[in-house]
Amino acid sequence: MRPILIAFCVCCVIAITCNGNGEVEEERFVVRRENRRVLVSTENGEIVAARVGSSYLVHFFTMDPNSLFLPVILHYDMVFYVHTGSGKLFWTEESELKRADLRRGDVYRLKAGAVFFIESNLETETQRRKLRIHSIFPNSSIDMHEPPSGPYSSIRDMVLGFDKKVLQAAFKVCDEAIEELLSGMKPPAIIHGVSKGEKRSRETEKKILGSLLGSDIFELSKKMGKSSTKLFNLFKEDKDFQNRNGWSTTVTGKKLSALKGTNIGLFMVNLTAGSMMGPHWNPVATEVAVVVQGQGMVRVVCPSVLNGTGCSEMRFEVEEGDIFAVPRFYPMAQMAFNNETFVFMGFSSSAKKNHPQFLAGQASVLRTLSKDVLATSFDVGNMTMDRLLDSQQESVILGCVSCAEEELRILEKEREQEREREEEERKREEEEERRRKEEEEREREEEEARRQEEERKRREEEEEEARRQEEERKRQEKEEEAEARREEEERKRREEEEEAKRQEEERKRREEEEEEAARREEEERKRQEEEAARREEEEWKRQEEEEERKRREEEAARREEEERKRQQAAAKEREEEERQREEEERQRREEEEEERRRERAAAKREEEERRREEEEEERQRREEEEEEHEREEQWSEEEEAAEEERRREEAERREEERRREKEE
Numbered sequence: 001m002r003p004i005l006i007a008f009c010v011c012c013v014i015a016i017t018c019n020g021n022g023e024v025e026e027e028r029f030v031v032r033r034e035n036r037r038v039l040v041s042t043e044n045g046e047i048v049a050a051r052v053g054s055s056y057l058v059h060f061f062t063m064d065p066n067s068l069f070l071p072v073i074l075h076y077d078m079v080f081y082v083h084t085g086s087g088k089l090f091w092t093e094e095s096e097l098k099r100a101d102l103r104r105g106d107v108y109r110l111k112a113g114a115v116f117f118i119e120s121n122l123e124t125e126t127q128r129r130k131l132r133i134h135s136i137f138p139n140s141s142i143d144m145h146e147p148p149s150g151p152y153s154s155i156r157d158m159v160l161g162f163d164k165k166v167l168q169a170a171f172k173v174c175d176e177a178i179e180e181l182l183s184g185m186k187p188p189a190i191i192h193g194v195s196k197g198e199k200r201s202r203e204t205e206k207k208i209l210g211s212l213l214g215s216d217i218f219e220l221s222k223k224m225g226k227s228s229t230k231l232f233n234l235f236k237e238d239k240d241f242q243n244r245n246g247w248s249t250t251v252t253g254k255k256l257s258a259l260k261g262t263n264i265g266l267f268m269v270n271l272t273a274g275s276m277m278g279p280h281w282n283p284v285a286t287e288v289a290v291v292v293q294g295q296g297m298v299r300v301v302c303p304s305v306l307n308g309t310g311c312s313e314m315r316f317e318v319e320e321g322d323i324f325a326v327p328r329f330y331p332m333a334q335m336a337f338n339n340e341t342f343v344f345m346g347f348s349s350s351a352k353k354n355h356p357q358f359l360a361g362q363a364s365v366l367r368t369l370s371k372d373v374l375a376t377s378f379d380v381g382n383m384t385m386d387r388l389l390d391s392q393q394e395s396v397i398l399g400c401v402s403c404a405e406e407e408l409r410i411l412e413k414e415r416e417q418e419r420e421r422e423e424e425e426r427k428r429e430e431e432e433e434r435r436r437k438e439e440e441e442r443e444r445e446e447e448e449a450r451r452q453e454e455e456r457k458r459r460e461e462e463e464e465e466a467r468r469q470e471e472e473r474k475r476q477e478k479e480e481e482a483e484a485r486r487e488e489e490e491r492k493r494r495e496e497e498e499e500a501k502r503q504e505e506e507r508k509r510r511e512e513e514e515e516e517a518a519r520r521e522e523e524e525r526k527r528q529e530e531e532a533a534r535r536e537e538e539e540w541k542r543q544e545e546e547e548e549r550k551r552r553e554e555e556a557a558r559r560e561e562e563e564r565k566r567q568q569a570a571a572k573e574r575e576e577e578e579r580q581r582e583e584e585e586r587q588r589r590e591e592e593e594e595e596r597r598r599e600r601a602a603a604k605r606e607e608e609e610r611r612r613e614e615e616e617e618e619r620q621r622r623e624e625e626e627e628e629h630e631r632e633e634q635w636s637e638e639e640e641a642a643e644e645e646r647r648r649e650e651a652e653r654r655e656e657e658r659r660r661e662k663e664e
Contacts, residue, residue: 029300029314029316029324029325029326030316030318030322030323030324031050031052031322031323031324032322033319033320033321033322035050036048036049036050037049037050048060050323052288052323052325056136056137056138056288056347056349057076057136057137057138057150057151058134058135058136058137058288058290058323058347059134059135059136059137059151060083060132060133060134060135060290061118061131061132061133061135062130062131062132062133063085063087063118063120063130063131063132064120064130065085065120065121065122065128065129065130065131066120066121066122067119067120067131068117068118068119068120069117069118069119070117070154070155070156071115071116071117071154071155071156072115072116072117072152072153072154072155073113073114073115073152073153073155073158074110074111074112074113074114074115074116074137074151074152075112075137075150075151075152075153076112076137076138076151077109077110077111077112077137077138077262077264078109078110078116078135078136078137078151078152079107079108079109079135079136079138079259079262079264079266079347080107080108080109080110080133080134080135080136081105081106081107081133081134081135081234081266081345082102082103082104082105082106082107082131082132082133083104083132083133083134083292083345084104084129084130084131084132085102085104085120085121085129085130085131085132086101086102086103086104086120086121086129086131087101087102087118087119087120087121087131088100088101088102088118088119088121089102089108089116089118090116090117090118090119091110091114091115091116092114092115092116093111093114098229099228099229100228100229100230100231101228101231102118102131102133102231103231103233104235105233105234105235105236106231106232106233106234107231107232107233107234107251107256107266108231108232108256108258109256109258109259109262109264115155118131118133134290134345136264136288136347137151138262138263138264138349160181160182164178164179164182167181167182232251232255232256232258234249234251234266234268237249237255241396241397243394243395243396243397244272244399245271245272245275245276245394245397245398245399246269246270246271246272246275246277246336246341246397247269247270247397248267248268248269248270248277248396248397249267249268250265250266250267250348251265251266251267252265253265263349263350264347264348264349264350265285265347265348265350266345266346266347266348267287267289267345267346267347267348268343268344268345268346269334269343269344269345270341270342270343271296271334271335271336271341271342271343271397272336272341273336273337273338273339273340273341274336274337274338274399274400274401274402274403275335275336275397275398275399275400276333276334276335276336276397276398276399276400276403276404277333277334277335277396277397277398278333278358278359278360278361278363278395278396278397278398279299279301279331279332279333279358279359279360280331280332280333280356280357280358280359281328281329281330281331281332281356281357282326282328282329282348282356282357283328283329283355283356283357284328284350284355285328285348285349285350286325286326286327286328286348286349287325287326287346287347287348287349288323288325288346288347288348288349289323289324289325289326289344289345289346290321290322290323290344290345290346291318291319291320291321291322291323291324291342291343291344292320292343292344292345293320293341293342293343294319294320294336294337294340294341294342294343295317295318295319295320295337295340295342296317296318296334296335296336296337296342296344296404297315297316297317297318297334297335297337297403297404297407297408297411298315298316298318298324298326298332298333298334298335299314299315299332299333299334299335299407300313300314300315300326300330300331300332301313301330301331301332302330303329303330303331315407315410315411315414316411317408317411318344328349331359335400335403335404335407336404337404337405337408338401338402338404338405342404358395358396360392360398361392361394361395361396361398362392362393362394362395363395363396364389364392364395366388366389367389371385371386371389374389438532438536442529442532445525445528445529449521449522449525452521453518456514456518460511460514467507471500474496478493600651600652600655603655603658603659604651604655607654607655607658
């Protein structure tokens with residue numbers, strides 16, 4: 001049997017929250033396809049996820065033909081839309097197992113606590129279309145905390161979580177059956193079709209799952225017959241709005257009763273190439289949209305109450321697979337590029353009619369307000385306001401050729417400016433880090449110099465103390481000597497005084513040498529500091545000169561650009577003057593031509609009067625020409641024009657001949 005896939009569940013997260021001061025903090029407005037988190041990845045498919053805000057979890061199920069998504073129990077309400085392919089949905093509702101055939105465009109809601117599983121149809125080899133389902137799981141009003149297991153849990157995991165004894169008592173089966181059930185390998189959430197050989201190994205598990213669901217899930221589609229619930233289909237219903245620029249439609253609790261009691265609705269917008277969903281805001285709903293075809297630009301504007309409080313106006317490019325969200329009251333516009341259609345569908349945080357408020361076109365909310373008040377609000381005249389409100393004849397979806405391209409150009413320019421600001425900030429931080437390190441190095445050198453100075457003074461004090469002690473010892477020895485040795489002592493005293501004097505001189509010399517060495521060290525340190533300061537000053541001057549050079553280059557480039565623009569303007573003025581001169585010359589030539597035609601007409605009248613007196617043969621020829629003219633009245637307009645031109649040229653030729661005859 002061909003491998004079967006339930007591929008990917010995508011959860012996207014865009015958190016747009018307000019802090020205690022009411023300031024809006026934008027975490028993420030767009031979730032790119034490559035930023036989704038992979039939950040399961042097998043050879044048959046994958047499940048990926050991301051989160052949208054604190055209240056929305058969006059999944060995208062993709063299943064190969066003839067695949068099975070094993071039963072799970074819902075923790076949240078689930079609202080879904082079938083994007084491609086076909087299949088069957090089975091779910092429990094009030095102790096009853098229900099079924100619905102899934103087709104492209106179907107939408108429905110499953111309630112929290114329901115058990116459901118999905119089968120995809122076995123398509124032909126030529127089709128092989130995958131079943132893709134886009135779903136959202138909003139937190140319920142009862143429990144705003146997501147369970148650790150996610151939006152749903154596996155029925156198998158819930159059953160086999162109990163001990164063997166509890167399972168045996170609950171299902172009234174033998175020990176062997178429980179042992180076989182517990183010893184079996186856990187299947188992934190994505191499995192392929194079950195063959196006959198695999199059925200035997202799953203009999204015990206199917207029996208327990210069948211007791212929970214009331215039937216054998218692998219044979220259920222064959223036993224249920226024609227008892228199927230019909231789902232609401234987006235493509236089979238009339239569009240809410242449609243014109244040459246595209247269409248849009250929404251699904252609310254009024255259209256789909258299953259949405260009643262939940263806070264989620266669905267919508268889809270199809271913009272043709274070079275068109276735009278007009279600027280508007282949603283008064284009661286936040287939108288979470290998925291791009292299903294093409295690519296486009298989305299422009300989001302901060303409400304004025306949030307300006308200056310951390311809210312930044314945004315524009316972003318989105319393509320197929322990207323998800324973007326816009327909170328309520330945020331003005332927005334979605335634009336298609338000139339070369340392709342832009343289609344997106346999504347979910348709104350309200351199952352009630354949202355009534356988007358448009359700012360432009362025939363559906364503009366501004367048209368319901370007083371024009372005098374609007375003119376005062378915009379600080380413009382009433383005539384200007386009339387033009388603003390009445391010029392656009394379309395509504396909702398407007399023509400906007402190259403608007404997306406212009407928004408993309410502005411976005412790329414902003415990105416380039418941001419990169420330049422980041423580069424300047426990086427250079428500034430590097431410069432500050434360099435200066436900080438130099439300052440620390442100077443402080444370390446100064447500290448080392450102070451420590452050396454203190455060490456030198458300490459050594460001098462120790463030497464002085466030793467000298468005083470030595471002198472005191474010698475003085476005591478002198479006093480103890482006998483009077484008999486006074487003369488010898490006197491002699492020795494004189495010698496000692498001389499020695500002391502010599503030692504004192506030696507000590508002073510050593511002190512002077514040490515002071516000189518310390519002075520040289522201090523001078524060397526100051527010289528090094530001055531040299532470092534001089535190098536730093538030179539580096540600073542070099543940087544200033546470099547900045548001045550860049551400024552001069554930028555100023556020169558600016559002047560060149562201004563000169564180029566001035567030359568272009570002068571060239572345009574010269575072209576305009578040349579065009580006016582040519583126009584005046586053309587008018588002069590036309591006036592001269594008109595004067596010549598009047599002269600020729602006067603000459604022709606004279607010639608006709610003269611010709612009436614000419615020979616009978618000439619009169620007969622004119623009559624023949626008139627008869628021929630009557631026959632030619634049925635000619636086409638082109639032939640008549642050609643004949644008229646020929647007669648005019650003949651008359652001019654005759655006039656020229658008469659003029660020459662007169663001159664002769």
